[in-house]
Every structure is written in C-alpha cells, then in structure tokens.
Amino acid sequence: MTAAPAPTVALPHSDLLELRGRLDVAERERLERIEEHLRTVVRPAVVEPWVQDRFTPELLPGLAELGLGHVFTDGSSPLFQGLVHATLARTDLSLSALVGIHNELIVATIATLGSEEQKRRWLPSLERFESLGAFCLTEPDHGSDIAGGLGTQARRTDDGWVISGSKRWIGAGTLAQVAVVWARDAEDGQIKGFLVPTDAPGYRARKIEHKTGLKIMQNADIVFDDVALPADAMLPGATSFAQANGLLLASRAWVGWQGLGAQQGVLEVLRDYALEREQFGKPLAGFQIIQQHLAEIAGNLCATAGMMAQIADLQEADRLTMLHAATAKATATRLARASAALGRDALGGNGIVADFEMTKIMNDVEAIYSYEGTYAINSLIAARALTGVSAFC
Template sequence: MTPHADLPHVDLLRLRDRLDPAERTRLEEIEEHLQTAVRPRLAPYWDAEEFAFDLLPGLAGLGLGRLVLDGSSSLFQQLVHAEIARVDLSLSALVGIHNELNLGMIAHLGSDAHRDRWQARLESFESLGAFCLTEPEHGSDVAGGLATTATLDGDEWVIRGAKRWIGAGTIADVALVWARDAADGEIKGFVVPTDTPGYEATKITGKMGLRIMQNADITLDVRLPADAQLPGAASFDAARDLLRDSRMWVGWQGFGAQMGLLDSLRSYALEREQFGRPLAKFQLIQSAIAEVAGNLAATSGMMLQVDALRQEGRMEMMHAAMAKATSTRLARASAALARDALGGNGLLTEYEVSKMMGDVEAIYSYEGSYGMNTLIVGRAITGVSAFV
C-alpha cells in the first residue's frame, strides 16, 4: 500500500531540509523511484523468500551501488538508507551492507589489486559481496570466540571454518571473510571469490523477517594466494570501526522502517471504512497514529545528532549502540501498534505491515542484539561491565 501523494511527508522533523538543493533533489528522485517502481513489487518476493534481482539495475542507475564513495554528505547517505528501509528492510540491508561493509572494505582496506578486480563491479551491482563475520557458535562473542582459522602454508592461505547468517551468502560473487591467523592469533580479513573450491553456501529458509535477503550458512575449506589478505584488515580493530559505523546505520534502518509503518497505517486508516466512516475518525486509531508519529520524531532527532557526532569524529561505540537499540525498539513498538490498528488485514503482506513487522524483528536482533547494545551503553555510562 503506497502512501497518498497529497499527504504530509513522513519526514516529520524535516531532516531533508538540511541538505543542499542538489542533494535534496537527488533524494526526491530516489524516493520517487523507490515508491513507484520498487515498493509495489516487493510482497511476492517476500512471500516466496526470493531475491529481487530485477530491481538491481534501477538501483544501480541511481548510484546506490557506490553511495559510500560518491562524495555525498553523510546526512544524505543516511537519508537514502532510510528511504530504502521505508520500502523494504531486505533491500536496505543489501544496499547498506554493500556500501558500509563490502565496497567500503575493499575501497579503504584492500590492495590495489583488490580494488582493480572488484571495485567497479561492486559499484554497478554487477557483483555482490558478502560480509562473513558471525559464526554458528559465535555471534555476540565473535571478537573473542571467532573460530574460523587462516593458516599460511607456503605462499597460500588455508582458511577453514563456518559462518552463519551471512547476508547475500548464496548470491554473492565475493566474500569478505574474517578468520583468526593461526600464527599470531589476530583476526584478519580475506577476499574470497565465491567460486573458489571449498566455499559452500546454503540458504537459510523459514525466516519470519528479511525474507528477501538471502542469508546463508557458509562452510570454508579454501586455499587462497597470499595476497588475498586485506592489508588494512590485519587485526580486529579494523572490524570494530566498520561495525561501529554499521551499527549506527541500523539506527537509520529503524528510522526508515518507522516512516514506512506510518505510511501504511495512515493510508489504511484513511481508506478503510467501518461503521460508515473512515478508521481515521476513530479516537483509538488516531491515538495509534500519533504514537507511531511520536516514535518516528524521537528517532529523527536522535539519529540527526548521532550523525553530527559521526561527521565531527566524536561518535563512540556507545552512541552507535544507543542509536541502534533505541531506533529498533521504537520501530518494534510502532509495528505492533500498526498491526493492531489494521485488524485482520494487518496479517496480510498485501497491506505491508505484517511484512514490516517481521523485518523489524530481524533488525532488532542483528548488528548486536538489543540486549548486547544496551550493555554497551550501560558500561559506557557506569564504567562497569555487565557482559559476563
């Protein structure tokens, strides 16, 4: 259910007004494409747990494959991520991880040879990447418990292990794999073409959310040339910086999801009639709409300030964790309100809210579960760790 064109924009605090005119025009063009050419086509892919490959050329044509490298402002990039999340969190996850982790990692941490082989193909979505960190037995404790090993054998790296919940793992052309060097114990990053013998990916099915994203279980028993190691990813410190920024980006996903929920709830309330009048005229429905709008406005102000700290180089992991945890918590609350307001129709993907509700459950848990992110905030505020 696409929003009414004549209704007020769901950017309630008008964050886009802070963009320069050229970026605002570009954002409006991206929004128009997403709302008219993408949003109406997504439900069948979500129902079937299939990836929407046919939508990638349109996204590439808007420059979304190289967003992190195009010189645009930080706020513009985050608002683009929010607009994609507004229509679908799987596409948002693909474009966000693609830019923040895969393309960004190749461009900033890779060698000239890595960039020559992969960067242009990634920028155009000709190739897709997979960021391979989480493991079957190590999610929240992956920094200390990561079990995938990398052993230098002559002039080759031998990488053995398993990864889980890897986005685009079955459809990616290149995997960026984090493994522990058997020689020094450091966690390092490696470029693994997915056609390398010994790379196996199995799609995870039956998910309640992010059903368009092709998450995978991956097993690795591969041999790679010595130059497969990313020179800028010689320790886990590089991953921490990437994960801090991507954790903040998930906060923008939560913001975008709340925009989409407000779209759907408001449009349904105006179109659906009961007892001879639109649902929007009932106090309980207006109360739900106002609460969803309040959650969205609160998230807007928080994310704007966190982005400002990032631009100033003052964003810490605590800020990113707070933004991610709070935004996704409020998105979860708004999804419940919207689903309830739609009654029985709220159970159908045709009306979007059930799809969004399932997808929000996923972002509530990834990039650090809600509990882990609250403990990061609690440690920063009290100076006392409560992780174990």
C-alpha cells in the same frame, strides 16, 4: 454518523522533522529521484517476492542507475547517506539490508582496508551492482561473543593462506561473487580479514530456509573447507578485530536509519489504510484510538529522526563513538518494534496479511532488532561506555 470528509490539504511527508531540508540542493534533488523510483517501481514489486522468499535481481539495475551501489564512496554527506538508507527501509527492509550491507560492510571494507589492487579488482563491479559481496563474521556457535569466540581459522602456507571454518546468517552468501571473511590467524591469534572469491574450491553456501523476516534477503550458512588463497588475498588494513569493530561502528548507525525508515513505512501504511477503511459508517482515521496510534507512531518516529540527525552530525565531525552507535541502533529498533506493533494492531485481521504490508514491516523489524548486535548486546555496550564497567561474562 457521517463519514469524515477527505483531506483537502496535502498530508505531511513522513519525514516529519524535515531532515531533508538540511541537505544541499543537489543532494535533496537526488534523494527525491531515489524516493520516486522506490515508490513507483520497487514498492509495488516486493510483496510477492517477500512472500516467496525470493531475491529480486531484476531490481538491481535500477538501484545501480541511482548510484546506490557506491553511496559510501561517492563523497555524499552522512545525512544524505542516512536518509537514503531510511528511504530504502521505508520501501522494503530486505532491500535496505542488501544495499546497507553492500555499502557499509563490503564496499567500505575494501575501500578503507584493501590494497590498491584489491580496490581495482572489486570496487568497480560492486559499485555498479554487477557483483555482490558477503560479509562473513557471524558463526554458527558464535554471534554476540564473536570477538573472543571466532573459530574460523587462517593458516599461513608457502603460497599464501588456507581458510577453514563456517559462518552463519551471511547476507547474500549464495549470491555473492566475493566474500569478506574474518578468520583467526593460527600463528598469532589475531582476527584478520580476507577477500575470498566465492568460486574458490572449498567455498560452499547454503540458503537458510523458512525465515519469517527479511525474506527477500538470502541469508546463508557458509563452509570454508580448506580454501586456498594467495598471499595478497589478505586485506592489508585488517590485521585485528579492531578494524572489524570500526566497521560495526558505522553499520550500527546505519541500522538506526533503518529503524527510522521502518517507522515511516508504518506511518504511511497505517495512515493510508485508516483513510480508506470504513467501520461503523466512517473512516478508521476518525476514531480516537486509531488517531492515538498514529500520534504515538509519529512521536516514536520523531524521536528516532532527531537522534539520527545528531548521529549524522557526529559522523560528519568524525566524533561518532560506539556509545553513540550502540545507543542509536538499540533505541531506533526498539521504537520501530513498538511502532510496528501499533500499526499491526490498528489493521486488525488485515494486519497479518502480507498484501497490506504491515505484517511484512513488522516481521522485518524483528530481524533488524537482532542483527548488527542484539538489543541486549548494544545496551551492554552503551552501559559499559557510560560506567566504565563491563557486564559481559
């Protein structure tokens, strides 16, 4: 049996539905510049830090030059922003998580809910990646039930506020210069947002060790030990959980784009491997089972891409609801999980070696399947919207 001949035509881009063709010329060219940098500079540099659980500050200046610190505020279209997040996820899910949280939950919070003084103080350095932020919502004892169970407390004083409590799973918690902290006002019981400089006395962050996914992202346990803040540390637009929930609406849509990018990464890694690796005298790409895996991954990818394109259209029209966002997040990450499992299976033993990238993608997908609301929680949110009946306890 002879080896299959090498392809003689250009293979299709993993943007199989050609969503980039819907961008205007300027955004398409900008996306291509971002894609080139991620392909040539970032992708070769992230496997070793992933294995070592090490953050990569050396990559931030390049991301800043591409404008990735201010995608939320630069006036770009929702489709462009989504494709940027997908392209980042295609390259490395940890960095896509960092950039996504930075834009969707840090910059967005300050830009939409902050005072003019808060914007002047924090946004310029954040948008240049000279500063990082930490979004502090989840707690050690409250994740899925955070809206009703949040225990971190904010007490009014003559001079301002005192924050006490703890948070868990906080991205960049050990690296950030400012924390967006959600705490319950002891006076009226409402959940409010505060900007806490991480050098404030009483702020303590400890890296969560031994993660098996999103290993470049430094997640932290954070303790707020009676952190004293001035009165103007409160975000004037963050006076109840409704504002936090509004941010989660956009961030769940963003995770859908991560799910798309992860599947693009799976497809590219498997296709390259299948064309290069030979067994029984021919490339793996010539075996029916491998082709079936590739076709199924492509189908999952296209289903996700079509869904996310419509999500972008809804965002553009200001019609995105939690039904849309929760469905997109749950579905995109479910399909990404299925695609990653197919990719890992096709690589055999090499599928569990980080140097071949597939296990890296697969483990990172496990993390995005659970964060920004687990699959089950997002399913319940969607079904509540469909029926008008809540199944939450």
